[in-house]
Amino acid sequence: MSERLGAAILGTGDVSGEHIRAYQRNPYTEVRAILSRSRERAEAKAREYGLTNCRAYTDLDALLADPDIHLVSICTPHHLHVEQGVACAQAGKHVLIEKPIAIELEGLRRLDRAIREYNVRSVVSFVLRWNPLFQVIRSILSQGLLGDLYYGEVDYLHGITKQYSVYPWMSRREYGGTALLAAGCHAVDALRWFVQREAVEVFGYANFSRGNPLEYEYEPNSVILIRFEDGVMGKVATSIEYMAPYTFPIVLMGNRGVIRDNRLFTHAWPGQTGWATIPTILPDSGAVTHHPFQAEIDHFVDCVRNGVESHCNVADAVKTHEICLAGEISKQEGRPVKLPLA
Ligand SMILES: NC(=O)c1ccc[n+]([C@@H]2O[C@H](COP(=O)([O-])OP(=O)(O)OC[C@H]3O[C@@H](n4cnc5c(N)ncnc54)[C@H](OP(=O)(O)O)[C@@H]3O)[C@@H](O)[C@H]2O)c1
Incomplete structure (x- = not known):
């Protein structure tokens, strides 16, 4: 695979900047989308990190419809991780999901099923493994x-x-x-x-x-x-x-x-x-x-490029x-x- 993979970031808070920086430093990825509840905040985040080919979204479905997006980092509050993770999987996007991936059992099971059903790669951000x-x-x-x-x-x-x-x-x-x-x-x-x-x-x-x-x-x-x-x-x-x-x-x-x-x-x-x-x-x-987000995101990108499962995927994180x-x-x-x- 020679073309760069397009990455999208959901959320504009504290951890999102570490994800952006790591994708910027990875030779195979480019940050092309940021989702926020406010278009201005997404645009400001893109400016802050000097992202020149990055669209601001306020609607997840519109972001997921973008064929130039291949990877999504979910950096929103916990209660949104299941719905956003399932939507990403359904859209065929590979996901890096911040912990915790779910705060109740039903959501945990639903996310796990969606990742398996739509056969996308996943990494859960237990970043200390690196x-x-x-x-x-x-x-x-x-x-x-x-x-x-x-x-x-x-x-x-x-x-x-x-x-x-x-x-x-x-x-x-x-x-x-x-x-x-x-x-x-x-x-x-x-x-x-x-x-x-x-x-x-x-x-x-x-x-x-x-x-x-x-x-x-x-x-x-x-x-x-x-x-x-x-x-x-x-x-x-x-x-x-x-x-x-x-x-x-x-x-x-x-x-x-x-x-x-x-x-x-x-x-x-x-x-x-x-x-x-x-x-x-x-x-x-x-x-x-x-935290070693660079190593975690390099690992995520390697898993996607080589089509291999992570040791830290959703199935493992369920445990x-x-x-x-x-x-x-x-x-x-x-x-x-x-x-x-x-
Ligand atoms: N792996 C780690 O070591 C690590 C470290 C830090 C955080 N995390 C995890 O990463 C996730 C985000 O943490 P964070 O520190 O970045 O949090 P944060 O600073 O509060 O940022 C969360 C972002 O999510 C967006 N958001 C969407 N809906 C929201 C809502 N209802 N209330 C608040 N924000 C909302 C907001 O962006 P907009 O306002 O632009 O929509 C906000 O900036 C959490 O699940 C946290 O546990 C993991």
Whole structure:
């Protein structure tokens, strides 16, 4: 394929600029459309990024009718992802969908069916899969330096305060979903990516801190326990009212060694007397400019150009989202919830 692929961006908010920049830097793509509720905002976004061959749309169907658009990045609030994703698939456009892809089960299933039925490539924006520490950890695991895993925990601790652009809508249940779906899903996905096993059961709790200072409509704090195949245990804590700098701690324990973020202790190296620290880039910032969107979008473009499925497609992301949804059911009903969800 020699011609450039046309990319469209839905939404003009915080994360959309990172998608635009990454398509601009990819040699095979050009940003040709931006969708906004306001034509002026879409035009202003195109100007801001120096896009000279880019149309502003306010109507998704009109955008999707454009034959010069092949790829769509969905960068709108969560509650729009299913409808927009299904419409893109029906129009034969490949999709990169921001997380969470759905905030209830029916929508999750509907989107999954549409992606399969219309046979489009998809990537879900669990962008940390391209973080360098994640690559280091996957390499350590594949070299057997931890042996067989028996426990893993990954937490998402990030105060998403009223200063954030997402706050006005994300703090409402109808648009945000739950803390796990809105934010903690990154940690759930990371744990799945490291453990490489199916989750079979989830138990969850969630709470408001006293006074609910950020006025979230749903509990901004939660913890879930996950049982994976082979009895491997996992834990994910989420706090979007976290009163400290962004933290994304990772702990993996195996019968041969332990990883704590970028520190490794392994019995594969006789004579090791303390933690070995691996210099790398940690997932230690909530700023979208710090996230590896370039690598994610290069991967999406490669999948489309080569007709291959992503490891991070909608079908895979369904499993991460089911864990999040199960955490909420468990919290409501006070019981462990079996996976996959019925
Ligand atoms: N993967 C990651 O690490 C990561 C990082 C950040 C965000 N995200 C995800 O990306 C999505 C967008 O996040 P963001 O930070 O870009 O949010 P944002 O700054 O609030 O932008 C969302 C955009 O969506 C459009 N929109 C359409 N309908 C809307 C409505 N009813 N209310 C508000 N905006 C509406 C708006 O553009 P117009 O006003 O022009 O229509 C708005 O600028 C979210 O799902 C979020 O979870 C993911």
